Amino acid sequence: MLELRPNCECCDRDLPADSLDAMMCSFECTYCADCATNTLSGVCPNCGGELVRRPVRPAAKLINNPASTKRVLKAEGCLPTHAA
Known part of the structure; x- marks a missing residue:
């Protein structure tokens, strides 16, 4: 099951479980x-993998399967990358 992390690792923007x-x-x-688009050019700076839209977990399913509350943030922010 996906963690559905609550924030952007680069800018710390809140990303609730229902965020598109x-x-x-x-x-x-x-x-x-x-x-993801403007700074990272669609490439994860951690693993080099493709960044895609995270699926939304239906609100009724969040009751028994809540999103993560652990925030992950790069202290130095994210440096611009270029797609391979």
């Missing part, structure tokens, strides 16, 4: 759509 602006890689590194 959350992007992630296959390791669940999570970014807002703005950072």
Whole structure:
């Protein structure tokens, strides 16, 4: 089950479980759509994987399967990357 991390690792923007602006890689590194597109060029700076829109977990399922509350943030922010 996906963690559904609560924030962008680059800018710390809140990304609630129902956000359509959350992007992630296959390791669940999570970014807002703005950072994923404009700063990271769709490439995860941690693993080099593709960033895709994170699925939304239906509200009824969050009752028994809540999103993570652990915030992950790069202290130095994210440096611009270039797609391979």
